[in-house]
Amino acid sequence: MFLFPKFYEMKKLHLGIHLFGLTAVNKGLGQMTRKRILIHILDYKKLVKEESKKMSMPTIPPEPHRPDLGEVMIDLLESIALEEIALSHIMNAEAEKIQAFVGECLDFPTNPSNHEIVKFNKGVNRLLETIVMKEWLLLKKLENVIDICDFGNHCPKPPKVKCKCTHCCIACLVCGVPKCQCRCKHSKNKKHDDC
């Protein structure tokens, strides 16, 4: 942040010295003085170059823990979920704002003029427009993250449980639960536990 003023100050100084150097050369000073001035100019040019280099390359503070790809992906996916929840909170708040504007008895308790109602309408529409845009961005972000991390390959789908026993869809007479799921005392099909 503090680089900017420093840089501009130096630029000014550099310009001043450069001009001074030129005028000094033009006015026909001694050779030694001219050399000294040129050395100063070169020194300042070097400094300015260094400063400009510093500006173009941002310095990232050292961190004790740099996350790996997996952690970054998890953070990104979590951020998408959190952003979506934040958006839903905003929508809920806007809905409550509308309800407050209309009033419980639907009589506009603040007695707004027509112009105010139209303005309110526009505001509500603008918010929805912003939310649509944000949703598009979130969807694109999600697509990109899924593409990068190959989300699906690491996600084992649960094996589909198939019941091997016959008549498994008949409910237990005591508890009404299908036989293969029944764990009650009276069920005769205790051996169905593993299906």
Next chain:
Amino acid sequence: MDEKTPEELAHELLSSAFTFEKALVHYVRSFCTLIECELDSGNEESIGKTIATLIKQINELQYLISRKILMLSEYSNEYEFHSLYLDYKEYENGVLLETIEQIYSLSKKCCLSDFIRVQLRDDVLKLGGTLKEQQKMVQSYKVHKNDLQTIWRAF
């Protein structure tokens, strides 16, 4: 801290998508009330355009949500997905389409060009189609409705 599994993340994302859908339903209902009150107070001119924009944007939002849910359903646990849907359905229960139809019927009272009217009708039909598609997709998960695991996770 334990790392989250992809399945857990997908579940989190799905639940946020359903939360958003719930918020959308709440919003649309409130907006419908606002439009009704505005019509009563005699602001027909500005409402027509508002309704057209609103339905278009809600249609787009619903499409985006459905696309996201479809994408995530591939990675999530079927039981969890269905329990989330059941929870949402209990809240929504066809209210969104009903409200949109109501808003569309209110638009008939406003002064609108024929072109915008046709567009409005198309948007409402599209929305219905998107909702039906979403329902169809969830139908495939209904097999697990009576599964104990689904019932437990729903609570």
